[in-house]
Amino acid sequence: MHLAKGFRHLLAGALACLLVIALSATYWAIAGGRSLLLRDDNPRNFLALAAIQRGSIYDRNDRLLAETIVLSSALQRHYPRPAAYSAVGYYSLRFGAGGAEAAYDDLLSGSRQVSSLADYFERNLLRSTQIGADIRLSIDADLQHSLTASMSDARGAAVVLNAWTGEIHALLSMPGFDPNTLDEDWDALVAAAGQPFFNRALQGNYQLGGTMYTVLMAEAIASSFDLSQPFSQADALIELEDGLTISCVIAPDAPDLTLVDAYVYGCPAPFQALLPREPRINLDAALQGFAFDDPITLSGFPHPEPIEAPAAPSAEPLADETRKLRAALGQGNVTTTPLHMAALMAAIATDGSVRSPHLQTAARPPGARQWQETAPNPAITPVVSPDVAKKLQAMLRQSWSVLRNAPGSGKVGAQAAISWSGEESQIWLNGFSASADGAAYAFVLVLEDSADLSRLLAIGQALLDVLDSL
């Protein structure tokens, strides 16, 4: 009798143990699994990434910038136009993603939230291959290529914007890298002195130097300063307390200049004298108006890191004359990025308002033929009044004529400026190209460790040649 009872007990015990195992498996499969799957040491994450068929990236004219190809029976990213690396970035299974590859990863990789029961079954039951959408960037491959070629071995950055829409047509940081050979070159790139992964166009905190004259000029115009007032000894060298001397970018024909002349020739002395002469000019307000305390950034891309000294003018009271002088000459604690400066140039080239810069203009879901426009209406932030913008445009056109030592067509306006980082000089070319049909492009070039104006102008001219064909 007890034998049968024992059999029943053992069977019940075995079934109970199987039930416990079923419950434990259920826990790991459903409740406890998520944290496990997200662990870095889960090789399935790597396999899942490797199996994703990422979408392609196109430029504004639908020229291919990045695609996924099959190489040795594995999916691999290929960049037919590697010059676009600063905007397109890179994608590597080993080292992750950068640039647009990172910023638009959700779209490119086809990551999506489960929104319906059909989605759930497609993902969990059918395990369909994850295919990403194609995206179109506002980058112009020709412009990008031309800039890369003309800057060749220089260190620096370049940004070209559509002044009316905020679309970025060129985004370049030098030195760069070839995203096709990223895995092989990684260690060398990381160790390289030029820091190729540091996107100078977006992250580079450069001293304003002579670009500060635009800010002061805008403030002078806005405060109705008499621009015909002459400044004597306007071509004088300015020597700062630490021995830094600042001179005109272009030597003027005569020593006495108006503020407009000083702006055109890039002479510092009149701007040094402006603040004591015109007490209505509020430097702090001017800096805040140009939003140097809140840098313009590109969503999803690396942002500039705060510099050691406080960047915001509000934190820099400019109490003493020395500091005020340095700030007026663009050698204070205020810095800016090429992207920010390009956005300001775009504002000046149009109606005085900044259009928020953006890169992605359209997306195309997997299998679809038609592009879906994604570019939002850019946020419009007034920086200067339309009247001030118009007057600055005229000055910039004048400045460009002086820089080229030739009469301008009136289409292009640009200002060259030199700044000192504390270790090396940098030279800027900030300007715009506006055609009669209303199209307007803003551009900024920065060369590091350089004061070579002729080289800067050569690069600028090459850039303008391509802009003419856009």
Next chain:
Amino acid sequence: MRQPAQTPANRRFAYLLLVFATISVFAGMAAISLTRPSGPGLWVGLLIWIASALVGTAILNRRLPTHDPLLFPLVMYLSGWGLVAIQGLAPPFAERQALWLAISVAAMLLTAVFPHLLRWLRVYRYIILGGALLLLLATIVFGRNPSGFEFAPRLWLSLGAVYFQPSEIMKVILVAFMASYLGEQSAVIRADQTEPGLRIPFLPRLAGPMLSMWLLSMVILIWQRDLGTAMLFFIVFILLLYLTTGDFRMLLGGALLVIIAAAVAFHLFDVVKLRVDIWLNPWPEADGRAYQIVQSLMAFSAGGIFGTGVGLGAAGYIPVAHSDFIFAALAEEWGLLGVIGVLSSFAVLALRGLSIGLRHSGRVFPRLLAAGLTLMLVVQALMIMAGVLKLLPLTGVTLPFISYGGSSLLACYIMIGLLLRLSAEAAPIRHAGAL
């Protein structure tokens, strides 16, 4: 109302199960061939499986018409499942497993149809056990490990290129020995138990074999560091003792001895200490010593409810996934539904095996033998499934019928052969169910 073991409904169900298994194995192999580079060995394995299933069914129906109709299709189904999984994880091992399957089914058929085997196991138990122990002891001297690693457990004997693990066959022989011995003692035990106020005297009669068994397990543990087999032997022995005596104290005493043995082993053997440590907290060493168990749990998580699909899992990252951790591999590719399928199969195995025992009313040896064989299979499955789910420390035993391992497969099929023989000799099933 009584009915014969092989009712038309049972037989129909058995055929259906076999057809379902064939379709599943074929689909699984086809999926593997589509997802991974596969040679002709894949289809050869499938053909061997189909041939084994057909020949086995035909011979059993002809020679043992009253055998349990579910057992063979059930274990063939599990073996086919295992074959597909091994093909996906380690194709060269799948070819060998298919050959071992053919050998094992042949051994099962011989065991099932040979009329005197049960009597020989009962009558010549000491000779058979002695022979098996000699083989086991031979591994201490001549033991090899197929992996060739210097410090791997040397649990195998080799005959040329063929490796054989005596402890696997020992499982069958030991169960037969225990069933025979306890069956012989059961009358005395029952007499002891019926004496009023005197419940203890039968204990000394059992304490000897119980301690001997414990010592044998410890010897296996100490000499061969085969924690799993030692635990398995001892647990099955304790359960058989409990069945024989009906005394709950047997379970308590056995549990106490297991705890003592575990504590001793924990302090004496690094391998045991390691397994307990990573069982208690594997996470700090997820990339090191606990890599295997952590990857196993990840496989369960990756599988989710529906699994990744056959051939699409990544269980290959689990070291020796085709052997000890095949349950995790199945969980990844088949999901929770597959896990429930495996668990249900072992639940049915437990139910049918114990039912066979109960149908031998009045004959203790076949009762205990059927129960012992069933428990050996089910407890082994529980130990490894609980191990890969971190419910118990890892024991290194295989998942019966599914894991790669020739000796293990052979032993399991011999046990099924004995169960089939016992089912054919048992009384017909009571309609209301024996349990």
